[in-house]
Amino acid sequence: MTVFLLTLVIIAIALAGFFLGRGRAISSVTGDVRRLHSLPGYHGWHAALMVLMPAFGLLLVWLVAQPVVLERQVLPYLPAEVVADDTARTLAMADVRRVATGLDAAVLAGTMTEDAAGTIRAELTDLRARLAEVGVALGSDVKPETLQAAQAYRTGFATAIFWRGIITIAAALAGLGYALSVTRADFRARNRVEAVTLGILITASSIAILTTVGIIWSMLSESVNFFRQYPAADFFFGLTWSPNFRGGSELGFIPLLWGTLYISFVAMVVAVPLGLFTAIYLAEYASARTRSIIKPLIEVIAGIPTVVFGLFALVTVGPFLRDYFAEPFGLGNSGSSVMTAGIVIGILNIPFISSLADDIINSVPQAMRDGSYGLGATKSETVRQVILPAALPGIVGAVLLAASRAIGETMIVTMGAGAAAKLSLNPFDAMTTMTVKIVGQLTGDTDFASPETLVAFALGITLFVITLGLNVLALFIVRKYREQYE
């Protein structure tokens, strides 16, 4: 029985449980539901939950344990030296599984009887050709021990599937029996159901913690692997980045950090003035009508996927900067450059800064504006000398958040900044960032034993720490600022 079918059966039993439980509750008070402690529906839900929880719990445990147990059963058939070596064992097990699926497919296609699949000998038949007929291509001829192991695997697998069905359904039925046996007029079904619901709610909210733990654990463990193979000091202070998959790489972090910071700096130079002036205009000058049109339009920028900005950088901004600025002034001839990526990220960040700054400016008390106007200040003087100083901490927070986004931005730099890790001051040079290198080292064929791949995890955790630090700092500043007016 497949997992899908089993799930359906369990759900059917649960459904039956719902109606049985409800019916039993009603009949226990001969139809007078006022005498029940809980509404009849709760008794139904209780029965359904008692079916679902043990059955799915068992199924889950079974699904996790089955491959491990099966591998253990099969290992005696394989040569001892294969079992001893981790990599060889994984490969051999993959072979075994592949042959087993091949045999299954052959039986299913009717080119082999079930008996033959169990007793066939590798010495006597060209198994590889026969399996190829049914669409299972094998890399090499089947070794006798692999075939034997595969046959053991198949029998083990069939038994496991059989018992899996029996045991799960038994658990479901047992749950049903228990639920029905406790269903009486004074049974507190609602309290039970609500306790389970609360448990589900708590589990759902702890997923956020699990995600963070997952992020940190996954990056930390691989980073530790990396630092075992590559000295941390060379990574953090190395001035050259030249990975080489044949070995002898230099994986210095400084050029990537420089590229990241330089590009983010350009981005902030573009985004901060534009975003801030947009926010000031919208908050202080624009009429309600203008504001209601322009604000959503600016926010459209934030809704456009970054890959669109990436293509814009690659096709339009890059060549434009190269043809009209870099080449005439002899600054370089590359379309991808710090300026290209920086300007486009800056544009992407305008709505982010403007909407945060807008909120902050609006939260400056009106009394402060009125006071300033009363003293005869013009609007711009009020903005510059009263509102901006009052809103400064919030604006700094917004700028930090935007900087953290610029540092973590991936698609625009991947498409617009280039791939050369360089320490240069020329903004029209192609440079690269941490995120570009994470993508570069982790796409395509990756080998999780080599430092060239693992370095991506070290870069990832550094990126995570930098952006997290900026965010925490920004939130701290914003929160501190809020306290002043409330």
Next chain:
Amino acid sequence: MTDIPATPVNPTRPVKSIYSGGAEMRRRNAAEARFRFYGLFAITLSLGVLAIMLWTIFSDGVSAFKQAKLTFPVTLAPEVLDPAGNRDRAEMTKVTTIGYGRVLAGAFRAELEARQISTEGVSDKEIAELISKDAPGVLRAEVLADTALVGTTQVMTVLASGRIDGYLKGRVTRATAERDAQISPAMLDLADRLQDAGILKTGFNLGFLTSPDASDQRPEAAGLGVAIIGSAYMMLLVIVICVPVGVAASIYLEEFAPKNRLTDIIEVNISNLAAVPSIVFGILGLAVFINFAKFPQSSPVVGALVLSLMTLPTIIIASRAAIRAVPPSIRDAALGVGASKMQTVFHHVLPLAAPGILTGTILGLASALGETAPLLLIGMVAFVDNYPAPPVEGFFDPATALPVQVYSWASRSDPAFIERSSGAIIVLLVFLVIMNVTAIILRRKFERRW
């Protein structure tokens, strides 16, 4: 009442109104005007760049929905396509696309001759190159599906090669053709004559929306079919994962969570996760779902899990705001007539918060649909030209996604792929606009002031 004596004007001090101010006032007013102008300038510049970006992408991409096609009769010669002569499909599969290519090229030349279209300056090989490299494969699949076609003459409509397509759309000109190994000006002249003869036409390119990706050599055949299916699968799974979990988490945090350390940690976590760069979620997906849990690479299920973890904080934040907006009087009333806390939440608060939750969810989904970086890391950038199976197995088949397809086409060398890439963006933006408009309509329709 005493008359106020007319105050004598102090002759030593000139009369000065602030309205007709002096140099100082003019300077201040000029500064004011400048400041106002800076604001307008910033807005104009931002919106201008947005307009330029959308305009370049639309003007580059619209042509992806049109395609140059060649229409001519093809005699499916049995001696080439079915050398054994018994119409046995198994035997006929031995004829490769090269054989079909020859048949097509022969038929094309014959048609040119029959219609007396001059082919001067163009070699036979170059004539064959006008036909897309994709066409023989399509013909082969058609013939193998219906072996009775062999021996008949069919009027076929096949794709023209990418360069000819580009010529009709103005991307390839005679000047670029001189420098291009794949096309010559003489071939373009021939294309003009073909167009006059009605053999070469441009029409709506349905294949762009339905066919799978194609290799570097055949930009004209590349389509978004697999990417659209992949994105749809992922969005479906993201909804299935995110909505229940997100709503459950926000209910707990808003309604049940005690004010303690654990709740604080969860809240800080959620707001921090919302600001973690998306690529970090890609690393998580690669390490946990692919390396540790052994899910298949490039599969929509891994993509959906990664996008769900990424979208979850957004959805939780929006749902919490919606739940918080339900006034406490509703809760008090329900509790007052004897509902349990759980009943209050599920029977009263949740239905009232549902429109807000829905709006937030749609906006979260829209941002997940456009996300690219984490999907690159879990291998969705791989070249996939098989459609994934229908659900549920299809969730584990290799697929790609719309924004990833934009990226992978943009990184190919042939400029014809830039057109495809921009076209893919148009499709992506259409989906995003639909989602955002739905969210706005929902908000307008159900927005409630208490």
